[in-house]
Amino acid sequence: MTTRQRILDASLALFNEQGERNVSTNHIAAHLEISPGNLYYHFKNKQAIIFELAMSYQQRVLTVLEVPEERALTVTDKITYLQGILSGLWDYRFIHRDMEHLLAADDQLKSHYQAFFRQCLQRVVAIYRGLRTAGIIALNDDDLNSLALNTWIVVTSWISFLRTHLLAQGGQPENMLQLQGGVYQVFALERPFLTEAFRDEVVALQQAFAPRPQWLHSLF
Amino acid sequence: MTTRQRILDASLALFNEQGERNVSTNHIAAHLEISPGNLYYHFKNKQAIIFELAMSYQQRVLTVLEVPEERALTVTDKITYLQGILSGLWDYRFIHRDMEHLLAADDQLKSHYQAFFRQCLQRVVAIYRGLRTAGIIALNDDDLNSLALNTWIVVTSWISFLRTHLLAQGGQPENMLQLQGGVYQVFALERPFLTEAFRDEVVALQQAFAPRPQWLHSLF
DNA sequence: GACGCTTTAGAGTAATCACTCTAATAATGG
DNA sequence: CCATTATTAGAGTGATTACTCTAAAGCGTC
Numbered sequence: 189m190t191t192r193q194r195i196l197d198a199s200l201a202l203f204n205e206q207g208e209r210n211v212s213t214n215h216i217a218a219h220l221e222i223s224p225g226n227l228y229y230h231f232k233n234k235q236a237i238i239f240e241l242a243m244s245y246q247q248r249v250l251t252v253l254e255v256p257e258e259r260a261l262t263v264t265d266k267i268t269y270l271q272g273i274l275s276g277l278w279d280y281r282f283i284h285r286d287m288e289h290l291l292a293a294d295d296q297l298k299s300h301y302q303a304f305f306r307q308c309l310q311r312v313v314a315i316y317r318g319l320r321t322a323g324i325i326a327l328n329d330d331d332l333n334s335l336a337l338n339t340w341i342v343v344t345s346w347i348s349f350l351r352t353h354l355l356a357q358g359g360q361p362e363n364m365l366q367l368q369g370g371v372y373q374v375f376a377l378e379r380p381f382l383t384e385a386f387r388d389e390v391v392a393l394q395q396a397f398a399p400r401p402q403w404l405h406s407l408f
Numbered sequence: 409m410t411t412r413q414r415i416l417d418a419s420l421a422l423f424n425e426q427g428e429r430n431v432s433t434n435h436i437a438a439h440l441e442i443s444p445g446n447l448y449y450h451f452k453n454k455q456a457i458i459f460e461l462a463m464s465y466q467q468r469v470l471t472v473l474e475v476p477e478e479r480a481l482t483v484t485d486k487i488t489y490l491q492g493i494l495s496g497l498w499d500y501r502f503i504h505r506d507m508e509h510l511l512a513a514d515d516q517l518k519s520h521y522q523a524f525f526r527q528c529l530q531r532v533v534a535i536y537r538g539l540r541t542a543g544i545i546a547l548n549d550d551d552l553n554s555l556a557l558n559t560w561i562v563v564t565s566w567i568s569f570l571r572t573h574l575l576a577q578g579g580q581p582e583n584m585l586q587l588q589g590g591v592y593q594v595f596a597l598e599r600p601f602l603t604e605a606f607r608d609e610v611v612a613l614q615q616a617f618a619p620r621p622q623w624l625h626s627l628f
Numbered sequence: 629g630a631c632g633c634t635t636t637a638g639a640g641t642a643a644t645c646a647c648t649c650t651a652a653t654a655a656t657g658g
Numbered sequence: 659c660c661a662t663t664a665t666t667a668g669a670g671t672g673a674t675t676a677c678t679c680t681a682a683a684g685c686g687t688c
Binding site for chain 2: 644645646647648649650
């Protein structure tokens with residue numbers, strides 16, 4: 189693997205674990221046992237590393253959100269989408285931790301991200317339209333748009349919600365289970381719009397993602 | 409006003425405007441035209457300032473979320489709650505920008521915050537129970553719990569959503585209007601649970617908070 | 629094996645950070 | 659008016675930051 193790629197991988201891992209704020213370029217170099225000069229030979233500054241990671245993240249998410257045109261959507265599709273997005277968010281979780289800072293520090297990243305968000309929202313809308321066409325949910329366009337936006341907000345906030353409100357240290361195994369709770373939570377958004385024909389089936393599926401009692405009951 | 413209070417006020421203003429990360433204790437002192445030594449006479453470190461601001465924030469939110477016991481809830485109550493919370497979140501918006509960092513840096517704040525969150529969630533649940541008792545919404549306990557959690561997530565993420573996805577510079581006047589969009593968005597969460605008796609009334613009310621076309625249509 | 633290009637090491641730098649120390653000044657109370 | 663205490667100024671500190679510079683090492687090719 190090239191040094192350049194090793195820098196990206198190490199940066200991503202360290203940013204995720206400790207937060208971008210707490211990881212300096214010197215830390216990254218030391219972790220890789222290379223010199224700071226070497227790091228700066230491959231990237232002109234820290235922003236450039238972040239920018240590249242953010243591009244990978246966006247590509248990952250957009251790939252997950254592709255909408256099949258030739259066939260109708262199924263309930264399983266929806267789960268696949270959610271799991272894909274949640275695992276993408278997890279793998280790049282440093283990005284949503286203080287995105288305001290990342291965007292404020294890099295105009296190029298900001299415009300890229302805002303375009304990316306529009307694309308995402310359009311695809312989420314398209315997915316819900318697909319579910320409506322498939323007869324799985326029933327709602328008007330206003331409700332659908334609001335649902336799409338609320339879904340986006342809940343999904344993208346879910347990880348930081350977990351990390352701030354629940355388990356203290358960011359142990360991965362524990363959180364991976366809780367991560368699935370995001371699926372449950374989004375299903376709860378859609379549930380009232382389910383058609384009678386699909387309600388029982390979907391609700392049964394949702395239960396598979398029900399948060400484990402040990403932390404759910406500690407909430408309510 | 410005491411120097412101590414002036415430090416708190418200036419810190420809050422600067423943290424909100426520039427982000428806690430970008431505001432050093434030296435900045436705060438310089439802004440107040442006092443010496444760093446003076447600042448550290450009143451607060452033992454930066455964390456202590458943040459901690460105190462976080463306590464004010466929590467008290468503000470809990471005060472807003474008080475549930476009247478002697479009377480039934482009305483639709484107007486709900487709007488009052490939402491506006492109160494949103495304006496509280498706005499006035500302390502630095503807190504939700506990188507809360508993970510704030511909590512990781514201060515164990516005391518972390519335990520306070522987690523207890524605070526539980527209290528908030530319980531009150532949101534109580535409010536929805538009140539609306540159910542008043543016959544405004546109809547749902548079972550599972551749906552109600554999920555709705556409460558989703559409401560909390562959407563409300564607390566709304567401001568950072570606005571600041572990252574929409575208008576670039578954080579101009580207050582523009583954002584104050586958009587801030588109200590959060591009310592609309594939460595109403596959208598509840599809308600499918602409205603009883604027939606109240607649906608038309610509430611939906612009409614919701615329209616008053618509909619986001620202005622100039623940025624809504626840019627989204628979809 | 630000499631040349632040129634890419635990659636690397638590592639010392640160094642100016643700026644900034646949170647915070648400390650000492651001493652001067654103001655306020656207070658007897 | 660004096661003694662004590664509370665408040666303030668301001669210089670300074672060691673650590674850390676993002677990043678630069680120079681020179682050396684690899685390495686492919688003729």
